[in-house]
Amino acid sequence: MNEEPASRSLSRRTLLKRVIQGLGVTFALGHVIPRVMAEAGGVSKNEADHLIVHVARPLDAETPVQEFVSYLTPNSRFFVRSHFGPPPAEPLSDPNWRLSVSGLVDRPLTFTLQDLKQFEEVTLTAVVQCSGNGRVFHRPKVPGVQWERGAVGNAQWAGVRLRDVLAQAGMQTKGRHVQFQGADRPVVATVPLFIRSIPLEKALHPDTILAYEMNGRPLPLLHGAPLRVITPGWMADSCTKWLTDITVQAEEAKGYYMQTAYRVPTTPVEQGIAARGQSIPVEAMVVKSLIAAPQEGETLKSGPVSIQGVAWGGEVKVAKVEVSLDEGKTWETARLVGEDHPYAWRQWQLVWKAKTAGTFTILCRATDDHGQTQSKTSPWNPSGYLWNGWDRVTITVAA
Amino acid sequence: MTISGHSRAFLLMISLVGLAGVTAAQKEDLGVISAAPALRAEGLIIARCSVCHSADLIAQQRLPRARWEATVEKMEHWGAEISNDEADLLVRYLSARYHPGAPDQLPPLDSEFRKAEPLAQEPVAEGPLTGVAARGAGIFEHNCQACHGAMAIGGMGPKLVKTPILKHEELFLEMVLHGRGAMPAWSSVLSPQDIADIHAWLVTR
Structure with missing residues (x-):
């Protein structure tokens, strides 16, 4: 992998670049920020220039889906999302950073990264996906970052079990939720902090880890260095980055990001009406698939075409992927190929014999082991979470 | 037109x-x-x-x-x-x-x-502007501090104290008016006089 190494040197370089630019020509009129300038918070061009930037600051950027022909999503091409952008690199660097474990525990503890590495290391491959991935497809439209298809990726994560860390601190029986807080902070102090919690069952699951490596490299700054939560099979709102504080408590986390955002209605809501009834936090992923090749708008020669992509079911295995070339009237089963691990995505392929010239729409849908199949569209919800409608790519076969 | x-x-x-x-x-x-x-x-x-x-x-x-x-x-x-x-x-x-x-x-x-669109404040003056540091402190606090930190020591945006661009007042004015990178353009909010005041305050820091 060829991503940039440490973020500390990057921020120094970015600063230098700013100074040089400051003495050069001024920038074009207006406030449109080109994607390469997404440099606030130490984000350099190299870290984001393979991504589609939706918000320049704080950086929100997705992966072009053609990257998903690769089983693992490289760090430099993995989608980036946070509410406040990365914290300054210095407090996160090795001599300064600490993880605190407190709340309903017998022994509140503080760990350095080296301390944490004394626990047994766990390596697993898991999909991480933004809860708002596909938000742009909801109708009526909903507010939020208008993610299309690529706010998702599949990476190998290495770290230690959250339950081992909690056991050392001594969980008290009243503890029912584990709260996470990272080092990222809003620009304005009146904005609520990004504080989240997961229920005890998920926190104590042996596959829930505190990860310090991503695809064999130290966690990059944009992805939560030096430590982030990975809740395999759950949406990324539980995967707190830049983790500094774990608190065991009796209740779910309070505050906007747990009690208002990242929730879906328990009963279907009328389209376009803001939810008022009961809601539950966004947790497990729902079965979903994407077409990575051919690409949207591509022109192909007639003959055999390899249609390929990925499919995932979160905590549930993918059982089947199907492809339709007639707007969903008939479906043909694709072949599941490549590696097969829990929580990771599954690659799939289908060879289509393109015989006639014209424009064609390729659809795909996946079914998981529990029999859940993707529908044409997802249930509407006011914040546009958990989109898993059929994926769709339109191509042209040349005469 | x-x-x-x-x-x-x-x-x-x-x-x-x-x-x-x-x-x-x-x-x-x-x-x-x-x-x-x-x-x-x-x-x-x-x-x-x-x-x-x-x-x-x-x-x-x-x-x-x-x-x-x-x-x-x-x-x-x-x-x-x-x-x-x-x-x-x-x-x-x-x-x-x-x-x-x-x-x-x-x-x-x-x-x-x-x-x-004319600026909200006074029109562009001919010739060099003289900044007033005492005014600049207040304008900075209201408009710039959220990103550049209290007393301009840096925050989400870069530190401005002793930054090299302060030696080039014309460039500083241009950059604040039109923005650059993550820095938005301020031409519809701050007048050249406001920017000169901010500049005057920053060089005292």
Whole structure:
């Protein structure tokens, strides 16, 4: 992998670049920020220039889906999302950073990264996906970052079990939720902090880890260095980055990001009406698939075409992927190929014999082991979470 | 072209954009807004909203008026420094330009309008400006501190104390007026005199 190494040197370089630019020509009129300038918070061009930037600051950027022909999503091409952008690199660097474990525990503890590495290391491959991935497809439209298809990726994560860390601190029986807080902070102090919690069952699951490596490299700054939560099979709102504080408590986390955002209605809501009834936090992923090749708008020669992509079911295995070339009237089963691990995505392929010239729409849908199949569209919800409608790519076969 | 000519063209542009793909339910969102308040609203977005997030987050939304109202209210609640009148103006502008029927790709606000629009404060003076450090401290606190930190020691944005660009006042003025990278353009919010005052204060730091 060829991503940039440490973020500390990057921020120094970015600063230098700013100074040089400051003495050069001024920038074009207006406030449109080109994607390469997404440099606030130490984000350099190299870290984001393979991504589609939706918000320049704080950086929100997705992966072009053609990257998903690769089983693992490289760090430099993995989608980036946070509410406040990365914290300054210095407090996160090795001599300064600490993880605190407190709340309903017998022994509140503080760990350095080296301390944490004394626990047994766990390596697993898991999909991480933004809860708002596909938000742009909801109708009526909903507010939020208008993610299309690529706010998702599949990476190998290495770290230690959250339950081992909690056991050392001594969980008290009243503890029912584990709260996470990272080092990222809003620009304005009146904005609520990004504080989240997961229920005890998920926190104590042996596959829930505190990860310090991503695809064999130290966690990059944009992805939560030096430590982030990975809740395999759950949406990324539980995967707190830049983790500094774990608190065991009796209740779910309070505050906007747990009690208002990242929730879906328990009963279907009328389209376009803001939810008022009961809601539950966004947790497990729902079965979903994407077409990575051919690409949207591509022109192909007639003959055999390899249609390929990925499919995932979160905590549930993918059982089947199907492809339709007639707007969903008939479906043909694709072949599941490549590696097969829990929580990771599954690659799939289908060879289509393109015989006639014209424009064609390729659809795909996946079914998981529990029999859940993707529908044409997802249930509407006011914040546009958990989109898993059929994926769709339109191509042209040349005469 | 005169300013009023621009205003008419702008009004027409927003109206035409509004007519594309409109349903009856969406019609009420399409309040027409003329050039002057639109530019004031754009200035507010730069000065008040993009303290926390770049304006691209706003431009990608397509929302009915009620959801714009709720969003602006949420931002006020979270600390956006906007008066009630400014909030009303923002809701009017946002629901006119970024309504559910608006196309994905909106034409950019013509940069000519920005040039034609007189600054909120005094017009550009001839010759070098003399900054007043005492005024600059207050202007900095209100407009710059959220990103560049109290006393300009840096925050989400770079530290400004002793930054090399301070030695080049003309470049400093240009950069603040027109923005660069993550730094938004301030020409519709700060006058050259304001910027000179901020500069005068920064060099004392």
